[in-house]
Structure formats: structure tokens, C-alpha cells
Amino acid sequence: MDALRPLGIDPALLAAYLINFILLLFLLRLFLYKPVLTMLEERRRKIQESLAQADKVRQEAEIQRAEFQRELEEARRSSQEVANRIAQETEKMRASIIEAAQREAEMIKAQARQQIELERQQAASELQRQVAELAIEVARKVIGQTVTLDEQAQRQLIRQFLQEAGKFS
Amino acid sequence: MSRKLKFLLAAIGALALMMLGNMFLRFHLPPVTVRAEPLPGLTIGNVRVTNSLVTALLVDVILVVLAIAATRRMQLVPSGLQNFMEFLVETLYNLTHSIAGSRWTPRFFAIVATIFFYVLVSNWFGLLPGLAAVGFCESHAELATLHQPTIWDRISEHATARLAAPLPAKGGKESTSGTHTYWGCQPGEIIVPLFRSPSTDLSSNLALALVSVGMTQVFGVTALGARYFTKFFNIAGMLRAFRPDEGGQRRGCAGMLGTFMFGGIEFFVSILEAVTEVAKLLSFSFRLFGNIFAGEVMLLVLASLMPLVLTLPFIGLELFVGLIQAFIFYVLTLAFFTIATVSHENQSSHS
Numbered sequence: 373m374d375a376l377r378p379l380g381i382d383p384a385l386l387a388a389y390l391i392n393f394i395l396l397l398f399l400l401r402l403f404l405y406k407p408v409l410t411m412l413e414e415r416r417r418k419i420q421e422s423l424a425q426a427d428k429v430r431q432e433a434e435i436q437r438a439e440f441q442r443e444l445e446e447a448r449r450s451s452q453e454v455a456n457r458i459a460q461e462t463e464k465m466r467a468s469i470i471e472a473a474q475r476e477a478e479m480i481k482a483q484a485r486q487q488i489e490l491e492r493q494q495a496a497s498e499l500q501r502q503v504a505e506l507a508i509e510v511a512r513k514v515i516g517q518t519v520t521l522d523e524q525a526q527r528q529l530i531r532q533f534l535q536e537a538g539k540f541s
Numbered sequence: 542m543s544r545k546l547k548f549l550l551a552a553i554g555a556l557a558l559m560m561l562g563n564m565f566l567r568f569h570l571p572p573v574t575v576r577a578e579p580l581p582g583l584t585i586g587n588v589r590v591t592n593s594l595v596t597a598l599l600v601d602v603i604l605v606v607l608a609i610a611a612t613r614r615m616q617l618v619p620s621g622l623q624n625f626m627e628f629l630v631e632t633l634y635n636l637t638h639s640i641a642g643s644r645w646t647p648r649f650f651a652i653v654a655t656i657f658f659y660v661l662v663s664n665w666f667g668l669l670p671g672l673a674a675v676g677f678c679e680s681h682a683e684l685a686t687l688h689q690p691t692i693w694d695r696i697s698e699h700a701t702a703r704l705a706a707p708l709p710a711k712g713g714k715e716s717t718s719g720t721h722t723y724w725g726c727q728p729g730e731i732i733v734p735l736f737r738s739p740s741t742d743l744s745s746n747l748a749l750a751l752v753s754v755g756m757t758q759v760f761g762v763t764a765l766g767a768r769y770f771t772k773f774f775n776i777a778g779m780l781r782a783f784r785p786d787e788g789g790q791r792r793g794c795a796g797m798l799g800t801f802m803f804g805g806i807e808f809f810v811s812i813l814e815a816v817t818e819v820a821k822l823l824s825f826s827f828r829l830f831g832n833i834f835a836g837e838v839m840l841l842v843l844a845s846l847m848p849l850v851l852t853l854p855f856i857g858l859e860l861f862v863g864l865i866q867a868f869i870f871y872v873l874t875l876a877f878f879t880i881a882t883v884s885h886e887n888q889s890s891h892s
Contacts, residue, residue: 380576380743384588389597389739389748396601397655404608405651408630411615418617 504530555850562849570845571673571732573838577742578733581677592676592734593742600662600739633657633871640872641879645760649878652756656749657871660740660829664863667738667837668856676734678726740833740866743826750825753874754818761881769881773818775811778804821877825870832866 376382507530508523579589611626619627633654638646666672726732739745761769771777782801786792792800836859843852 378576381747382744385744386748388594389745392597393748393752396659399605400608400655401651403612407612407615408627412631
């Protein structure tokens, strides 16, 4: 070993360096490699998890979107239905209102016609009566007071005459 | 200001710096020793603590402090130092994994990574400018008593004398006796630097090489059991000569001889493997030592020739060399570990 000493190789120093290296090995393992490698592993795991999570979330979103789409479609359809129904009902109501109005108009017209008929009859009988009286008056004047027939009989006679005359008018 | 003008100004500035440095900052090249210098007055037991051992401890402290600072408050979303250290460890881990595979990486990683970080910080620590100038003054004679001069010292001193030729007449107190004045030291004294990169101390490198080669054997035995050692003493090939051949026939005389010869070659190769294993110790330690030590000496020599500017590109070069050497130590150790865990027979049957 003495021959090596000038080169700087000394058994005691060699042992010192060996111990030094082993010490450094354990310290670095404790403070550097272990924590860093653990952290790298943990980070790898986290990233993997996050990616999986993101995938899941995307799938869920896809499903939700489909659901929304479906609901929207349904809402649109049902609103269309409601609108259609309302339109139908409105149409029906319009028809019924018009029908009622027509019926009422019809009724009013009939009533008016009846009224007119009634008034015409009244006017006719009034006319008859006046004509009869006029005729009696005329006859009285023509024949003076010599009418033997009583008044009742005279009226009967005239009415008969007028009725026959009315048949021709 | 145009590019050309800027360039010109930079060149003039650099030249001015060089001249100023040469006028005021010249220094003698301190003696360059292959051996790490013991620090005066620092002994543990019988051992004189060397400056490189002190530096090794400092490197430990730097690494451990960095590690603790980076991992003290670990966050899932990293930033700053944590991010950087994670990047280093992860890159190294992935590289280790690509070489050693899933099964062995957890067992190899701590050792090879520690080698890498330790060697890297050691290499770079020695490049801190002015490191060689911080130290104790000690008389040459006192240092000389520490050991009997050997051929290595003579070589080292010779080289020093050649490199540190006397400065051209400055004050005239320069003599040709070979004793120079170093900054802040009395004549006849030299600076013993307080710090010296452990990579320029063969003890440190050999310790690392011992760890590398020793753990190679440990992992080899772990993976293959006692069978691992047949790699170094393989007489199976020669014994095959005395057994029937593949067809179940007894071998003839010529066949037996031929098989025995081939077995002999295999045996010889296995002996070479054993020698290689020992040679690895040398190649590991001397490669690292040579590269880093040479780099530092070169920087010192260049600085003594021209204190400013000239060393700058070479510091960059040495940073690169330091990184490469750390990486080589790491990769070779890892490769030897991996090879040791692979069965010898499988390997040859595959090829």
C-alpha cells in the first residue's frame, strides 16, 4: 500500500470516502429519491384519475344534453298541441256564437212578422168595423129612418156582405 | 450601435482586461501535486485529513441541503427548486429504467444516482475560480517531512519547476533557486489549498470504483446465485470434453481434444473476465482523476500565463468535461450492474 500513497491512495482515507459515500447514499435516498419518486408516482396517479374523471364528466354531460334535447322536443310538441287545441276551440266557439246569433236574428224576424201579422189583422178588423158603420150610416141616410130592421140585424147583414166582398179582394 | 461596433468594443475590452491582468495579477503556478494535500493541524486518529476529504464533506452538505430544500414542502404542482430537482431525478430515473429495466431499477437507482450527483458536484466544485488560492501557507520543508519523496514527487516537482518558470524581473527579488513567492505567503512557503475537488483525489475515486465494482458482484450474486462466479472461472467447456456429445455418442480422440481446446479458450476468456473486473477499479478511478485533474491543472497553468479572459472558454470546456465524466461514471456503473444480472449462458446462447 505504501507504493500507492504518493498517488494519494491511503487506506484510512479510502475508508473515510467509502463511509462518506454510503452516508450520502442514505441521506439522498431519504431526502431526495424517495420523496421525489413518491411525488412523481402520486402525480401520475392524480393525472390518470383526473383524466378518467374528465372522461366521466364528459359522458355525463353528453347524456344530460341528450336528455335536455328530448325534454325540449317534448315541450315544443306539447305547446304545439295546446296551441292547436286552443285554435280548434276558438273555431268551435266562433261557430257556435254565429249560430246563436243567427238563431236569435231568426227569432226576432219571426216575432216581427207575427207582430206585423197581428197588427194587420187588427187593422183589417178595425177597417171592417169602420166600413160597416159607414155603410150603415150611408144606408141610414139613404133610406132615412125607415129602417125597420133592428140594429143588430143590420150589423149581421153588413158583416156578411163584407166577408163575401173580402173573399174577392 | 451597430453589431460590428459592439463586437469591436468587446474585443478591445477583452484585450484591455488581458493586459491589465498580465500587469497586476500575475502569479506563480503553485506546486501541483497528484496527492491531495493534508491540511495542517487537522488529524482524526492517525489520519491527516486532506483538503479533498473536507471538500467531499462540503459536497455532501451541498447535495443534502439542496435535497432537503427541494423536498421540504413538496407540492403536487411543482415550482422552482422542487421542479428542477424533480426534473433531474426523473430524467435520471427514466434513463436508468431504459437501461436496467423494471425489475432492477429500484435497486440500482439510488446507488448510480448518488454516484452521478456526487461526481458531478465534485467536478464542478473544483472549477470555482480562485479555489486554489484559498488556503494555508506552509513551508515546503514541513510538507516534505510528511512523507518520503518518491518518484511521483520528483515528477510532480519537475513539472512544477518547468511550468512555473521565474517571472521576468519583477522587483528583482526573484531567484533561480526554485523557491517562489506566492501571494500572501512568505518566501519558501507554498499555499496548501483549503479545498480540492474529491475527483482529483484518487482515494475518493477508488472508493467510488470499489462501490461500483463491489456492488456489481453483489447484484450478480443476487440475480444468479453462485452461478455468477462461473463467469470468472469457467471450466465447464473443458469438462464437456469428457461427456458424450449432443448425439449421445462417445467422443472420439480428436473430438475430445477439439472440445477440450475450445473449453480451454472459454476458460482463458473467463480468466480475462476476472482480470477485467480488477482493471475496472483502475480504469474507473484513473479516468475520472485524469480528466478532472488535468482540466484543473490546465486552468491553473493558463491562469498563470494570462490571469484574465483566457481561462473563460476553458472553464466552459471543463464544465462540460465534468458533466460528461459524471455521466460516464454513472452509465458505466449502471451498465456493469445490468450485465452482471444477466445470465452468462443465456447471453451466449442468444448471440
